Amino acid sequence: MELLQLKYFRTVARLEHMTRAAEQLHIAQPALSRTISRLEVDLGVPLFDRANRQIRLNVFGKAFLAKVESALSSLEEGKKEVMDMAGLERGMISIATSALNRLSPAVAAFRERFPDVRFRIKQIAPAETYSISELLEQGIADLGFGPVSFHKPGIREFPVLQTEVYLALPHGHRLEHQCSIALEQVADDPFIEYKIGHPFRQVNDEISRKAGIQRTIICDVEEPAALDSLVQAGLGVAFVSRCKGDEVTQYALLPIECPDNKRSFFVSWNETRYLSEAAREFQRFLVEYYEDKQE
Template identity: 60%
Template sequence: MELLQLHYFRTVARLEHMTKAAQELRIAQPALSKTISRLEEDLGVPLFDRQGRQIRLNTFGKAFLKKTDLALKLLDEGRREVADLAGLERGSVYLATSTLDRLSEPLGAFLSLHPDVNFRITQASMEEMTQLLEDGEVDFCFTAIPIHVSGISELPVLHEDVYLAVPPGHRLAERSSVSLREVADEPFINYKEGYPFRKMNDEFCREAGIAPNVVCEVDEPSAIGSLVRAGLGVAFVGACKGSGETPLIKLRIESPVCRRTFLLAWLEARYLSKAACEFRNFLVRYFAEEQLPDQASSPSPGYMSLSR
């Protein structure tokens, strides 16, 4: 049995289509079919059910795929561990997040110090991030919603107040603070259902005892600011400055208390390269140093810093 056979088998098993697998692997289909047949001969059982040109992973194939995934992941971790011996600069960091809004600046700062570290970043939903961690596909998830799954560690790295952004000329634009009850009848711009920030924003409104009139739903943080500036409505925003040419008018929310905590999560059983460990430590230092003056520096209730 050869390592190449396992790579080929995993691709065919995922696609259940020999032609598509051959195209993805960039080899001739007859060569791929021959490799899979030779693997089946070595194992002594068929791994696929074949009906004409259709192939489906059978019971033997599903069982073997689980072990193949595990073996290839262990080999990949071994490769990364050996690469670590060459030093931090040759490492890689695999990261998943629902928003890049808070990560772009620290990523740039880290890469300016370690320009040869390779990053692979995936934008994913909460459900996808949890699965990516459990499958060992990523080193870290950066999220504002706790995962709370056994075997996954979570470290709070950024605590920020949430503000209410209003358009220029708005009746509250000259105010420095506001209670959410005062804007119960205002049109709101919000994230789409299922987006982590949407869940948090809805909870803020529930605490205030209001049902927001959502007139627009988006999935990009930058769209929030643009639509508020255009006068479409008000919105919850973080403390970051943003990239718009005109600064947002942000009002401090007096009641209820509106804050969010961003966490870095990782699978305890996964090997973390030197580059990944250094990035985790760097992120903690970066946000501690860059914490805005008007934000509290202590962790939100319910979170505990983990040092692993």
């Protein structure tokens, strides 16, 4: 039994699809199938139920996967400890984030201080932000970063950034020169909004509910860049979050006359797993970085 077999098995077991697993592992599907077959021969039992070209993890496979996950996780933690012994400068940090646009400047600033620290970043679709906690639990990611507090046992989190929600209006809008805006003033305007399930959509829905308005949503988007471009094109107004000092020229930004219009971003980690010195240093750095930015 080889380490590579175990890594291949874990990927196939998670996806339960040989073709997708081969694509993710960047190997040919026949080679992957042969590797899994040899592993089953070594164990003396089938790990998957196969029917109509579909595979499903069976009772043997589920039991074996639990041990493989534990073994590979222990090896990965051992690797991190050894790298720590070599010093912070040679560390590796694995991050899962659904807010890459907010995280990227902090990563760049950290690498200026520690240029030899390597990053492995997994970008998560905003609507799947809650899956970050699963990656932390599985040991796939050291840290998570995003606009969601998970409230799960074993997952620690700390708010590092708070942004204020403004109303974005296209240039030429009848209200763009006001100092602030009451949402009742735009109750009949078309809104650009994030898709249902997006964490920002939940915040925006709550702001609208408290203001007593029901938005007319003409377009649902997934990314801030899409929302920005549609507002700039004059299709509607939208809620956007900004930090102090952020420069915006493509549309007008008005403060909302609402006392509860904040969005918080959290750094999260699994307190039951080993966290490298590089990851711990990046945790501390994020707190300092965003404090300075907001001041």
